[in-house]
Amino acid sequence: MTETEGRETVRIGVLAPLTRPGWDEAGRHLLAGIEEGVREANGAGGADGRPLELLVRDTAADPDRAAAAVDELDRLGAVALAGEYHSVAARAAAARADALGLPFLCSSAVLDALTDSPAHGVARLAPPQSRGWRAYGDFLLGAGHRHLAVAAQPSVYWAAGTRLLRDHLAPHGGTVTVLDVPALGPGGVCDALAGSDATALLLLAGHPEPAVPIVRAVRRDPRLAGTLVGAPAGQPEFASWAELLGTDGAAVPFLRYLPDRLGPLGTRVERALRARLGAAPSFVAFEGYDTIAVLADLLRAHGADRAAVARAWPDTDTEGTRGRIRLARTPGTGLWQWPEPPVQVADRDPADPARFRVLHTG
Known part of the structure; x- marks a missing residue:
């Protein structure tokens, strides 16, 4: 969508990692969902009597770039912000947006401490990392894995995940190296x-580097034939994983935020996203669509006013692709949160790596 002058549109700023070193594949799926949501919202009359317009900015997973984008979108008159996948970029964006009074509905970033203090204008659809990774820990325990190794890169997100797993396994005699x-x-x-x-x-490491070479090395090492390889951050969800690894990338359990079965809305949106992407949509694409569904509902009900949107987070009651979305204050997160997004542990079927298997729900 183009950036037009004047007041004829309601502007929504979008943050997404569309270039490296950001996870650009996730960013493309996120943006596809957001764009599909805007297409449908505008087809239904827009909001506040005007069409929605997207102002898209590439964060490349860089927190400084994300904060600068928020400043620019503020100057351009965005009434709200949507998107972002990477927690480090989302944290920077959330802090700056809250300081400016610009409502930010974060689509995908999961770090619990998305803000350092309670933020009036920040909300999130993805589950906090603590919930998803504890569910992953339950899956590991149920499968008999109590002693883990993590191949980790330096990152606030990876370090938080390591702590969560260690704390979750410790009462069961588990260890994390x-x-x-x-x-x-x-x-x-x-x-x-x-x-x-x-x-x-x-694998608490980026994709494709260094995650893909590590998987190949482990799969080819006869000493490690019985070792489970897991990727809680969701790398195997995306097509590039299967394209690069083939059967080596199968049977790698990962977290994703989808229900066991999509309802009528989710099924319809899945078809539209598949056509838009030319491939099966990931859970991130559904998060993008749901973000716009929530914002469009709030803008229709409360007008294109920043303060009104921020005050309206607790009034959210939107049919999303993955369930009914209502926001609440969640202890320990400092922001408005959808408490009930679905959580799955899934993998790619070794017999057909294009097919996913659901291994655990939580």
């Missing part, structure tokens, strides 16, 4: 894993 990916490389990760008591290796 951190393997420093930058220092070890794929071969060193295999050596360290073979010398440990870990029965599972979790």
Whole structure:
């Protein structure tokens, strides 16, 4: 959509990682969902009597770039912000948006501490990391894995995930060993894993580098034939994972935020997203669509006014693709949160890597 002058549109700023080092594939899915949501909203009359217009900015997963984009979107008259996938970029955007009084509905970033203090204008649809990763920990325990190794890169997000897993497994006698990916490389990760008591290796690392080379190395190491490889952050959800790894990328459990079965709205939107993307939509695309569905409802009900939108978070009651969306204050997060997004642990079927299997819900 184009950026037009004047007041004839209601402007929504969009933040997404569309270039490297951001996870650009996730960003494209997020943007596709947002664009489809706006297409449908405008087909139904827009909001406040005017069409919605998207002002899209690429964060490339860079927090400074995200904060600068918020400043620019504020100057351009956006009434709300939507999107972002990476937690580090979303944190920077949330802090700046709240300081400016610009409502921000975060689509996908899951870090619990998305804001350092309670934020009046920040809300989120994705579940907090603590909920999703505890569900992943339950799956691991149920499958008999109590001693884990994590192939980790330095990151606030990866460090938080490591702490969550360690705290969740400790009461069950579980342990988590951190393997420093930058220092070890794929071969060193295999050596360290073979010398440990870990029965599972979790990839807390970027995709495709260094996650893909690590998976290849582990799959080809006879010492590690019985080792589970997992990717809680969701890397195997995307088509590039299967394209790069083939059957090596199957049977790698990951988190995604979809229900066991889509309802009528989700099914209709899935078809539209598939046509828009030319591929099966990921859960991130549905998060993007649902973000616009919520904002459009609030704008219709309360007008294109920033303060009114921020005050209206607790009034949210929107039919989303993955369930009814209502927002509430969630202890420990400091923001408005959808408390009930669906959480799955899934993997790609070794017999057909294009097909997903649901292994656990939580």
